[in-house]
Amino acid sequence: MSLFLLLLLLINPTIKKIELINTKPILTVLVDDSKSIPFFNETKNITIFLSEIKNDKSINEKFDINSFSFGSDLKPLDSLSFIENETNVSKAITAANDLYEDKIAPIILLSDGNQTIGNDYEFINSKQKIYPIVFGDTVQYKDLKIAQLNVNKYSYIKNKFPVEVFLNYEGKENVSSQFSIYKEGKTVFTKNIQFSETNNIQTILTNITSSKEGLQYYTASINKIEGEKNTKNNSKIFSVEVIDEQTKVLILTSVLHPDLGVLKKSIESNKQRSVDVFLIDKFKFNINDYQLVIFNQPNNKFNKVLNEVKTNNNNYLLISGTNSDWNFINKQQLGFKKNTLNQTENYGAIFSDSFLTFLQKDIGFNQFPPLKDQFGSVDISKEHQILLYQNINGLETKQPLLVTLEENNQKSGVLFGEGLWKWRATSFLNSNSFQDFDAFIGNLVQYLASNKKRNRLEVNAESLYPANATIQISAFYTDKNYLFDSRASLEITVTNSATKEVVNNPFSLINNAYQTEIENLIAGDYDYKVSVNGQNIHRYGKFKVTEYQIEEQFTNADSEKLQKLANRTGGKLFFKDEIEELKKILLEDKSFYTTQKSISKDQNLIDWKWVLFVVTGLLSIEWFIRKYYGKI
Template identity: 35%
Template sequence: MESKTVLYIILASIVALGIVVFQYIYKQKAKSKIYLLLAFLRFIGIFGLLLLLINPQFAQKTYTLEKPNLVILADNSTSVAENGKELNNIISKIKATKELSNRFKITDYKFGSDLNILDSLTFKGKNTNIHNSLSALKDVYAREQMVTLILSDGNQTIGEDYSYFKAERNNTIYSMVLGDTTKYKDISVGPIQTNKYAFLKNKFPLETYVSYQGNTPVSVFVSVKMNGKIVHRENLKLNSDVNFKAISIQVDANSVGIKNLEVKVSPLAEERNIKNNRRSTSIEVIDEKTKIALVSDILHPDLGALKKAIESNEQREVSIFKSSASKNVLEDVDLFIFYQPTAKFKQSFDFAKSKNANTFIITGSQTDYTFINNSNIGIEIENGYPQQEIFGLLNNAFTKYDTASFDLTDFPPLISDAGPILITSPFETLLGTQIKGLNVQQPLLSVIDENSSKRALLLGENLWKWRVQTYRNTNEFINFDEFIGNLIRYLTSSKNKSRLNVDYEKVYQGSSNAVITATYFDEAFLFDQNAKIRIQVTNKEAQKSQTSPMVLKNGYFEADLTNLVAGEYEFIVSVEKESKTAKGTFVISEFDMENQFVSSDNLKMEKLAVNSGGKVFYPSQIEDLINDLSTNKAYVPTEKGTENIVSLIDFKKLLAIIIIAFTAEWFIRKYNGLI
């Protein structure tokens, strides 16, 4: 307590005593015991009030002994499973050493792809991220002295290069290298790069590489298999200088379905690890041909030109039908092209409208414009006009897709007898109309986007002449075919809204990233976070199923399938108390990145330790490690003092005493008739 505060307390007692003496001794001139009691009570009350105003405080110091942290980081990935017993023994010995427990506060963690508290080591981690674990500890022990001991083989599969990790000044890193550090002769296959999907009867690329570790020249065979059948094979000669060979091939997609691809290199005679001699992946070959119905009751060269242009993309299939075609043959059609429709087209028009299908209407000299106007499709065309030649003008302001590559140079005119047109739905002009050199501000080709359906309208025939002119200009049909192809792609790109949507990969490289997500919307198409969604996953080969709920995350539901083994699976996602379901299939390829290493990476482990002021050790040097930690003067407990400012008085108790003193004084004076 400060001397100034003590003086204030003495002064307060003098003031209180002075007031009491003046009131009860000097002024009252009475010596009875009652007056002495009243004087005492008055003194207590006044002195208490003055103490409340002074509020005397004193400093209370406490001292604690703070130990530095010894943080053990144990690798829990599959690559150290063979050294698991040794790793557990090292941890047990460190924690049982009395010198270390007296000097350090020991905590232990395990890591794979993420950092966790060490309860037990399973060695089932599919990935190793040393850098991420060290970064997480940096935040946990930001203001405390720590020594990090990392026990690992040093083989990291994901994340930033840990050898460049920059430790804080309060952190010294020691590393102990597990496993065999000897550099053995080894040959391995790198990651396979290919598409997720391939179209039927097309070729798809496959790229990978073969790397060699060794000094003597070797000759090996590399084979690429698709569903067990060899599709490529070559011989490689490698040595210490030429130790890398890229493989780049084109594979034929001859049938629909999921295709398992495997790249395998023949093992060396003295090779220790042959698990990295093969890599596998999968690709799905799909036949997503867009089925297009070209409906016409007349024979015209335009039909052949359109069919050729559209089918220049092998994923599109055009069938020519009469307007009287039955609903059964039109059921699977994705896009309807009505060529010069008349009243006979009513059945096919109504069917397309009932399916909410996209349409492309082409008019000409034999078109019934009255039928189109009465079809309630938002288009009105005046009729009764004579046939005339019309030229196309490309609209450079068209925004639906890029048309800059289309060239109309020297294109002949089309023939049309259509009058002025009124389109009552939102539309954009793709080609304008030019008649006798004058832009008449009428669309020749326009696209109409209304709600969930799309339509295109072309007011002219003899498109075949445009395709012929394209060939005359460039000796190929690409200019015209791509123009029509882009229009068809736009007309077939619309998707129906679905309340239940599932997002997943067709192929997962190992099970470590096998996750399926789903979103579910109510009838107003608002995300329904209260929905209960379940997923049933079935292994096709074993015919074993597992059902589990999907977990609500931030705006979606998720199913974690990392516990699945390699194989082909099918799944069904369902919503409780709803009829909504979604189905799909996927493949988990057999791949474990942790098995791709031949030996431990002691060089990186040493670099990590040295950069932070620590050292690298090996399991046989456990005693040296313990001795270094026990005797290093940089790691000693420190005494820390904490000073707390504490009030000398308890305000509640003192206030109670003051109230009691004044109250007792008042009652005694009242009882004795002194008031």
């Protein structure tokens, strides 16, 4: 019997078994957890509505209910706090669709419909039906607001910097108001404005003179009109850092080229900078009179000037092209070489996100026409940062197109290609302005012309943050060789200038930078100190937290946009007191059905545990019987 059972266990016969699994549709409930809900006094109503949906017996019999809260991101609903500083309805809906991509999962959206960040949810493509529930006042009140304010981050002393303001009016009556800009309580600009139902947008563009060096704060404000309910969106604070800087730039060239005029115009777009252009044969002045020297397509005629630059550690920018003499340049020991062939090549630009020398945004470099230079590979022996990589006929390479170098307090840059005039023209066609390209050249010149010694610790922080926003501050720390050091421990100390309350936060290492986030700071002025633990290295700065709340800029719920969302997705709009109508729609909709799926499983005919137990028992009995009769 034992042997028979063991053989049966080895054969292990199986049978097919069919199991039926019922899958109910999922009811996804998205709840707006932003500060606009308590601003409309809807926290209690939204909590009651959510509870009635989740506790309804009929709804639970038909659906599996999954609840989420959202502000700037979608999160599983644990509890509602209504403290989110931003609302991204579009991201919440998209995330819910992705989560239940292959399932029947209608969406209930509990919100006031006011979105502050992200793509416009009105035009979202959703495979699931969406049922928006409107919370908030739907009455249309008269309202004036500053919709957007654009200003440069930096200005130069005694210069005028532009301020662009977009004003919006909601209402049907003709109204008039006054727009003003204040600095330290004094009016620096004012203008009377008229609005009507059709003329409801006004754009104000003015120039303000920078009269004082340092970080300067201004307040833009439009006066309240009669019957206006929400005045928190009538004012906005902005800041400008005023720099006292006079820069002279020298351009030396071996050939006449359109790039020379482009460089002069771009650099002199900042009135604090002046440019002198000379052919190398006609330059007879002192090179030390200039903060930056630009060498355009150098050849052996530049030998004397280049030797002087190397001796005095002058900062320079070298631009090569088809007329450059690379045999001469390679002999100068500038920290870079190019092994050229007797042919030219067109080089497109690829922007590098990891460039850390100075702050530069991507202005569409990959869409610019290619620059022309002699073909060959580049070798760089100095410490360097690459801003633009070469793109050859659509092939991205790791060869530099624009690179910055730094050694012994000497800063230099190299652009491997001629044709900047095409870039400036293309930038104008893309944005209808030369501003982006001129700002790019200005950033490069500002870095190269600066004689400041490089700091091992650099901190990047904004000067202005809205109330209760998450304040993000990044830092870049290097070792004594000015190479990024990922082993350091950084900490920031933030002090409220009025209350002297102190907040300490550590930095986290993310990619090639240190970052920290500070939350729940009240409105006011703050000083900060960033320290490297174990090192006597510190950086100081300040910022202001304004009283402006982006979630409190709305006067009413946006039921119109929510209605369009419902129509687009095949759902239906409801108001907060129509919960029974919502339940009825959900329960009667036959497209929300339970699916049944059959699963085939192989099931063992015998239970091997019991077989082993019986075999063990039989063998044990046999052993005792044999022992009893003396057979063992």
